[in-house]
Amino acid sequence: MTTAVSLDVRNLSAGYGPTRVIEDVSFSVAPGSRLAVLGRNGVGKTSLFATIAGHTRRYGGEIRLGGTDIAPLAPAARALAGLGYVPQTRDVFSTLTVEENLSVGLKKRPKDAIEEAYKLFPRLKERRRNLGSQLSGGEQQMLSTARTILGQPTVLLLDEPLEGLAPVICEELTAVFSALAQQGGMTILLVEQRIQSALDFADDVIILERGRIAWSGASAALAGDRKTVEHFLGVGGLH
Numbered sequence: 447m448t449t450a451v452s453l454d455v456r457n458l459s460a461g462y463g464p465t466r467v468i469e470d471v472s473f474s475v476a477p478g479s480r481l482a483v484l485g486r487n488g489v490g491k492t493s494l495f496a497t498i499a500g501h502t503r504r505y506g507g508e509i510r511l512g513g514t515d516i517a518p519l520a521p522a523a524r525a526l527a528g529l530g531y532v533p534q535t536r537d538v539f540s541t542l543t544v545e546e547n548l549s550v551g552l553k554k555r556p557k558d559a560i561e562e563a564y565k566l567f568p569r570l571k572e573r574r575r576n577l578g579s580q581l582s583g584g585e586q587q588m589l590s591t592a593r594t595i596l597g598q599p600t601v602l603l604l605d606e607p608l609e610g611l612a613p614v615i616c617e618e619l620t621a622v623f624s625a626l627a628q629q630g631g632m633t634i635l636l637v638e639q640r641i642q643s644a645l646d647f648a649d650d651v652i653i654l655e656r657g658r659i660a661w662s663g664a665s666a667a668l669a670g671d672r673k674t675v676e677h678f679l680g681v682g683g684l685h
C-alpha cells in the first residue's frame with residue numbers, strides 16, 4: 447500500500463526524565479520532500495529528531511513512518527523500519543576504519559553494497575583504511591551520513607550536518623543530500639543554523655519555539671517574510 451505521507455508526527459510530547467522539551471508537536475512530510483526544522487538555540491530541534499529516532503522519553507503522541515506507528519519501537523527497530531538518523535555528534539567509531547564503520551551500517555545487506563557509499567562519497571574510498579579518529583570533520587560527516595544511507599532509509603533526519611565545515615565541503619554534502627531527495631526519492635528532514643542554506647534546500651519549514659511549532663509553511667513564503675524570520679530566528683537571519 448502506498449501512502450501520501452512519508453512521516454506523520456501527531457501531538458508528540460517528550461523530554462529527558464521529568465523535563466518536557468517537546469510539547470504537542472504535529473507535522474507531516476510528503477514522500478521525497480525536504481523539510482527544514484529551524485529555531486533559536488535550545489528550542490528543541492535536536493530533541494525533536496532524537497525523539498523521532500527513539501532517544502528521549504516520550505510522554506505522548508504518534509510517529510507514523512509510511513503509515514506504521516513506530517513510536518513504541520526501540521531505536522534499532524525504527525532504523526529497520528526505514529528511519530535514518532544522523533546525529534549532530536556524528537557518532538563515528540573512532541577506533542574502527544572507514545570500511546568497518548560502513549560495515550556497521552549494512553545491517554543484513556551484502557558487503558559489496560559498501561560500494562554505494564563510495565560512489566556517493568569517493569573521498570571515503572580513498573580513506574577506507576583510515577581510522578575514524580584520523581578523519582577531518584567533513585569526512586566524519588560523510589561517513590556518518592553514508593553509514594546511515596546504507597541502511598536504505600525512506601526518511602532521513604540530518605541534525606546540523608554542515609556545522610563547523612568548510613564551504614567547499616558544505617557544497618559537496620548539500621549536493622549529495624539534494625541528489626538523495628531528487629533521484630533517490632528519500633524524504634529528508636534537516637536542522638540547520640544557516641537559515642538561507644536551509645531555505646535553499648528545503649521545500650517546507652517548521653520553526654520551533656520552546657518545544658512547540660511556532661510557524662510552518664513553504665520555504666519560499668518564509669524567504670519572502672523578513673518580519674517572521676526576524677521575530678522567530680533573529681535579525682540578520684537571511685542574506
Ligand SMILES: Nc1ncnc2c1ncn2[C@@H]1O[C@H](COP(=O)(O)OP(=O)(O)OP(=O)(O)O)[C@@H](O)[C@H]1O
Nearest residue numbers: 462463465467485486487488489490491492493494
Ligand atoms: N540530555 C539532555 N538532558 C536534559 N536536558 C536536555 C538534554 N538535551 C537537551 N536538553 C534540554 O532540552 C532543551 C532543548 O535542547 P535541544 O538541544 O533539543 O535544542 P536545539 O534547538 O537543538 O539547540 P541548539 O540549536 O543549541 O542545538 C534545552 O533546554 C536543553 O537544555
